[in-house]
Amino acid sequence: MTAYITKGNLQIATELYEFVNKEALPGTGLNQEKFWQDFDELVTDLAPKNKALLVEREKMQQRINDWLQTNDFEDQEAYTSFLKEIGYLEPEVDDFTITTENVDDTITKQAGPQLVVPIDNERYALNAANARWGSLYDALYGSDVISEEDGAEKGASYNPIRGQWVIEFGKKFLNDHFPLQTGSHAEVTRYFVSDGNLHISLENGATTALKHTAQFVGYQGDVALPTAILFVHNGLHVEVQIDPSHPIGKTDVAGVKDIVLEAATTTIMDCEDSVAAVDAEDKTLVYRNWLGLNKGNLSATFTKDEKEITRTLHADRTYKGPNGEAITLSGRVLMFVRNVGHLMTTNVILTKNGEEIPEGIMDGVFTSLMAKHDLLGSGRYRNSQEGSIYIVKPKMHGSKEVAFANELFHRIEDMLDLERYTIKIGVMDEERRTSLNLKNCIYQVKERVVFINTGFLDRTGDEIHTSMEAGPMIRKGEMKTSAWLQAYEKNNVQTGLQAGLQGKAQIGKGMWAMPDLMADMLKQKISHLTAGGNTAWVPSPTAATLHALHYHEVDVKAVQDQLAKEKQSYQTDMLQVPIAKQPNWSHEEIQNELDNSCQTLLGYVVRWVDQGVGCSKVPDIHHIGLMEDRATLRISSQMLANWLYHGVCTEEQMMDSLKRMAKMVDKQNEGDKNYRSMAQNFDRSIAFQAACDLIFKGKEQPNGYTEPILHRRRLEVKQNELLSKQ
Numbered sequence: 001m002t003a004y005i006t007k008g009n010l011q012i013a014t015e016l017y018e019f020v021n022k023e024a025l026p027g028t029g030l031n032q033e034k035f036w037q038d039f040d041e042l043v044t045d046l047a048p049k050n051k052a053l054l055v056e057r058e059k060m061q062q063r064i065n066d067w068l069q070t071n072d073f074e075d076q077e078a079y080t081s082f083l084k085e086i087g088y089l090e091p092e093v094d095d096f097t098i099t100t101e102n103v104d105d106t107i108t109k110q111a112g113p114q115l116v117v118p119i120d121n122e123r124y125a126l127n128a129a130n131a132r133w134g135s136l137y138d139a140l141y142g143s144d145v146i147s148e149e150d151g152a153e154k155g156a157s158y159n160p161i162r163g164q165w166v167i168e169f170g171k172k173f174l175n176d177h178f179p180l181q182t183g184s185h186a187e188v189t190r191y192f193v194s195d196g197n198l199h200i201s202l203e204n205g206a207t208t209a210l211k212h213t214a215q216f217v218g219y220q221g222d223v224a225l226p227t228a229i230l231f232v233h234n235g236l237h238v239e240v241q242i243d244p245s246h247p248i249g250k251t252d253v254a255g256v257k258d259i260v261l262e263a264a265t266t267t268i269m270d271c272e273d274s275v276a277a278v279d280a281e282d283k284t285l286v287y288r289n290w291l292g293l294n295k296g297n298l299s300a301t302f303t304k305d306e307k308e309i310t311r312t313l314h315a316d317r318t319y320k321g322p323n324g325e326a327i328t329l330s331g332r333v334l335m336f337v338r339n340v341g342h343l344m345t346t347n348v349i350l351t352k353n354g355e356e357i358p359e360g361i362m363d364g365v366f367t368s369l370m371a372k373h374d375l376l377g378s379g380r381y382r383n384s385q386e387g388s389i390y391i392v393k394p395k396m397h398g399s400k401e402v403a404f405a406n407e408l409f410h411r412i413e414d415m416l417d418l419e420r421y422t423i424k425i426g427v428m429d430e431e432r433r434t435s436l437n438l439k440n441c442i443y444q445v446k447e448r449v450v451f452i453n454t455g456f457l458d459r460t461g462d463e464i465h466t467s468m469e470a471g472p473m474i475r476k477g478e479m480k481t482s483a484w485l486q487a488y489e490k491n492n493v494q495t496g497l498q499a500g501l502q503g504k505a506q507i508g509k510g511m512w513a514m515p516d517l518m519a520d521m522l523k524q525k526i527s528h529l530t531a532g533g534n535t536a537w538v539p540s541p542t543a544a545t546l547h548a549l550h551y552h553e554v555d556v557k558a559v560q561d562q563l564a565k566e567k568q569s570y571q572t573d574m575l576q577v578p579i580a581k582q583p584n585w586s587h588e589e590i591q592n593e594l595d596n597s598c599q600t601l602l603g604y605v606v607r608w609v610d611q612g613v614g615c616s617k618v619p620d621i622h623h624i625g626l627m628e629d630r631a632t633l634r635i636s637s638q639m640l641a642n643w644l645y646h647g648v649c650t651e652e653q654m655m656d657s658l659k660r661m662a663k664m665v666d667k668q669n670e671g672d673k674n675y676r677s678m679a680q681n682f683d684r685s686i687a688f689q690a691a692c693d694l695i696f697k698g699k700e701q702p703n704g705y706t707e708p709i710l711h712r713r714r715l716e717v718k719q720n721e722l723l724s725k726q
């Protein structure tokens with residue numbers, strides 16, 4: 001049972017209230033009484049506006065459903081004029097250029113990977129904050145980029161054959177991007193500094209230098225025998241670490257023990273789709289971790305490889321410049337925090353009448369409050385050197401909703417005594433109404449926007465749900481190559497460039513959702529850069545290190561310069577609904593699709609509902625571990641709901657698939673002592689019921705979102721656990 005304290009018109013969960021008063025407010029210069037009073041006013045003013053926007057979403061969806069029942073979206077003229085009539089397609093604003101100021105160089109000057117991490121897991125969150133630098137040797141050795149064939153298997157202990165492949169890869173990387181005037185990095189016997197220059201001795205006795213001498217920017221240790229050499233290329237640093245006594249360094253003629261890359265330049269600390277936060281206990285943890293990251297005192301103690309480890313934030317890295325001057329580089333990523341969207345309300349704070357307040361408003365206020373500690377410089381480290389707070393705002397539909405986020409941020413700045421536009425916004429372009437009106441959306445936040453990002457996973461879920469009535473959708477795997485998605489990706493880059501984001505804000509691309517398929521990522525994810533993205537999402541620090549290689553291969557600024565010359569309308573293609581025109585799927589193909597989606601759906605939902613885990617690696621039917629979060633769940637559940645609605649399968653078939661897959665998921669989780677079987681009693685498994693709701697009631701869910709069902713079911717589990725303890 002949540003205990004509440006009444007403050008003005010609000011009832012606030014005591015746990016959060018105490019945390020804010022005792023841990024978050026002290027040191028911010030804000031008065032406690034005034035803070036709660038201002039918060040009360042802000043909620044009173046903005047909650048009704050938030051609610052009205054949701055009503056508008058519902059009405060629009062209803063009109064689209066009605067229209068599609070009797071009309072054909074392929075009649076482009078009729079479809080477009082209908083969408084204009086209901087305000088779904090907005091009249092376009094005049095050309096403009098964003099004016100965002102005080103943005104960190106990491107955003108404006110560096111192109112690099114963007115890592116995302118569930119903020120409720122402090123071990124992972126700290127790892128993600130430290131993922132600015134990643135060992136290339138570790139990332140290669142531990143992933144499938146280096147094949148395990150021909151004696152190069154990973155094994156239980158260090159395999160020198162595999163190690164040799166890793167070193168060869170590393171030296172090739174150096175030769176490709178930091179070439180020597182003569183010879184190769186594989187032939188180097190010594191790197192040393194003299195007269196402010198890097199000199200390089202080769203096996204044949206010759207001495208050479210870098211072809212582009214300006215790439216050498218620093219070193220550590222002694223000029224004659226440095227322990228690290230610092231290079232820079234395409235704005236990203238690379239550290240060659242030297243230690244001839246190290247087990248790897250010993251095997252290298254130059255004593256190189258590792259090549260460390262500047263990897264995740266930015267990280268999104270996620271309060272949204274990768275966490276399961278449903279009550280005061282969960283939300284307080286989320287906010288406490290964010291506070292700890294801002295104050296620099298977050299730590300996590302855990303056992304790994306039978307050793308107890310305490311993980312904290314890494315310090316900055318210090319070097320001597322070519323002439324001995326001091327150089328400091330951040331040891332940590334630049335952090336964004338992703339708030340929840342406008343949809344959900346929260347039981348953590350209620351009005352006097354017992355009505356839940358919008359969770360997005362609560363997130364906005366509290367995540368900004370925590371970040372004020374960074375602005376005041378009272379923490380151990382600085383996140384933003386420019387005094388900005390970086391908030392990612394997801395799942396907004398159209399420019400009015402973006403304008404509402406802007407108004408919220410205005411109000412938060414006022415209540416927290418922050419200068420106007422201190423709070424920056426990253427706009428997720430992940431709902432159809434936002435993609436189609438992207439220029440207008442950016443316009444609404446032109447003074448504070450620091451990124452637009454194609455969240456293609458949510459976007460796919462919204463594509464299915466919006467046009468549910470149009471017909472059965474193509475299979476999940478075909479979505480990525482469909483016309484609307486290609487157009488949406490191009491439209492995002494083009495609109496961003498036209499609005500002047502280059503050099504001021506990021507144009508971001510979506511998540512690589514196959515955390516174990518790093519060789520494939522290395523082949524494919526370079527396309528995000530050649531398409532004009534100056535950042536793209538990765539699921540892990542290893543993926544960040546490997547994806548960083550792409551930013552050495554492609555000069556994104558040059559790509560963007562080229563793309564900025566193009567101007568094309570993508571609206572027609574974006575309005576192509578991905579229905580299967582004349583589906584002639586075999587029974588087996590349908591069954592495979594059902595089984596695959598049911599398995600990933602159940603595998604994700606069971607951990608969310610029973611254990612409160614918001615992001616999981618779940619094997620698909622080909623045993624490939626996929627990153628599943630609420631956005632991928634939105635796709636699976638909407639896909640299945642759509643096929644059910646259009647009679648591609650029957651309810652019995654769906655239930656049969658769910659039950660068979662539940663048994664499989666039970667088996668996959670055998671090793672987890674906290675796991676509760678679904679198949680032992682389908683009727684009593686709350687997780688299984690949640691999975692059924694997501695599909696059988698999927699068509700009725702607001703914009704196809706999964707949050708309402710997940711939250712309700714997770715709260716049910718938590719309630720039961722509490723009762724069983726009493």
Ligand SMILES: CC(=O)SCCNC(=O)CCNC(=O)[C@H](O)C(C)(C)COP(=O)(O)OP(=O)(O)OC[C@H]1O[C@@H](n2cnc3c(N)ncnc32)[C@H](O)[C@@H]1OP(=O)(O)O
Nearest residue numbers: 116117124127128273274457511539540615616617627631
């Ligand atoms: C559509 C969207 O909204 S996408 C955005 C939401 N998605 C995300 O945030 C994805 C984040 N990624 C993750 O949560 C995880 O990588 C998962 C769940 C996909 C896989 O997790 P696991 O199965 O535990 O991964 P795995 O066993 O391979 O690796 C664990 C190690 O990698 C680290 N790790 C994995 N992912 C991350 C991450 N995102 N950030 C930091 N460290 C990470 C862990 O800290 C751990 O290392 P440690 O033992 O030194 O602490």
Ligand SMILES: O=CC(=O)O
Nearest residue numbers: 455456457458631
């Ligand atoms: O948030 C990201 C997405 O793809 O959805």
Ligand SMILES: [Mg+2]
Nearest residue numbers: 430455458631
């Ligand atoms: Mg999303």
